[in-house]
Amino acid sequence: METQIHVPVGSPVIRKISIFVDEHNVTEGAMKLIKELRPAWDTSHVKTKLFTDGTTNKLVGCYVEDSPEDVVLVRVYGNKTELIVDRDNELKSFQVLHANGCAPRLYCTFQNGICYEFMQGDALGTQDVRDPSLLRLIAKEMARIHAIHAHNGCIPKPNLWIKMRKYFSLVATEFTEEASNIRIQQEVPSKAVLEQEMVWMKEHLSTLGSPVVLCHNDLLCKNIIHNSKEGHVRFIDYEYSSYNYQAFDIGNHFNEFAGITELDYGLYPSREMQMDWLKVYLQAYKLFTNKTEEGSAQKS
Structure with missing residues (x-):
């Protein structure tokens, strides 16, 4: 018997980007990540929206007006949240749920967070x-x-x-x-x-x-x-x-x-x-x- 979640065989490897995002200046760090994930975007035209509903993490959405449906979410882990959250298990859950049509695409991980697809809705x-x-x-x-x-x-x-x-x-x-x-x-x-x-x-x-x-x-x-x-x-x-x-x-x-x-x-x-x-x-x-x-x- 085990508690581990197993990622489906053939699942894409999660991209890792060696960038640290300051939780007190999330937008600046998010722009660095956008350059890697959306190289065709002109960062001077990238719009951002800070989401305030999170209880433990900082979350910002990045998009351009030409394609407002393509929103990249940048989530910065809260300080010391690793004490209560198993980050490896979270990534496995993300992959499994996405493979079954229940979660958005996971674009990458960075040193203190993840980037993923925005799910349209309220x-x-x-x-x-x-x-x-x-x-x-x-x-x-x-x-x-x-x-x-x-x-x-x-x-x-x-x-x-x-x-x-x-x-x-x-x-x-x-x-x-x-x-x-x-x-x-x-x-x-x-x-x-x-x-x-x-x-x-x-x-x-x-x-x-x-x-x-x-x-x-x-x-x-x-x-x-x-x-x-x-x-x-x-x-x-x-x-x-x-x-x-x-x-x-x-x-x-x-x-x-x-x-x-x-x-x-x-x-x-x-x-x-x-x-x-x-x-x-x-x-x-x-x-x-x-x-x-x-x-x-x-x-x-």
Whole structure:
């Protein structure tokens, strides 16, 4: 059993560009990358757009007016994010998802980030994910990803407990500001209590028999792009993608209905909405799983 994602045989080699981009001056570094990726573009005419929705990284889009549909995204990794994000695994997820039509093209990596294709559409909000038509599209797209085989014939192992243990090891117990120490002690359980909860969760949840599939693991609203012209949704940002329990990806998405900065658990999907979502998901998952198995049988 293993947690590693395997890139399909024949996948193109990822281009590596030896450029470091200053996170405080992303545009200047992005222009250096554009010279490599789009040599025909006149950099004096390149337009840029800074995206501000990211929580851990800096993201800028680069394009020229002659071809506004060809937007190159330059993403600079946030400081010390390598402590919580497996960058090699992220690249593998990117390649696997792209090979299956679920992700944009990955143009290159550079010293502290990646460049990739912009996906046309609009990022969703907490009200959008409740819309019946969008809800169906989201459920179908998650099912499509969950049906992907990227484990090279091995039995995939969930990455959940490994990740939780790693995150737990990074939790600070003391802060330089005394006010922070007092607030944390008052509002957050101690590490000992949290560890007991982790042990309890692993003991109980590991026995439920939830299938282990390729998961997105971070399906907040802004990571869902709706292309109204094409009539589909796609998921973006694969930093946390890995093999995990099928039920985790679904439950985590439901939890994201409440939002991020201003939590409102009154927005958590009702039982009726959950059942509608799951019905669409299970029908799509059965369909995609059968297609995957038929494709594997034909290759063999």
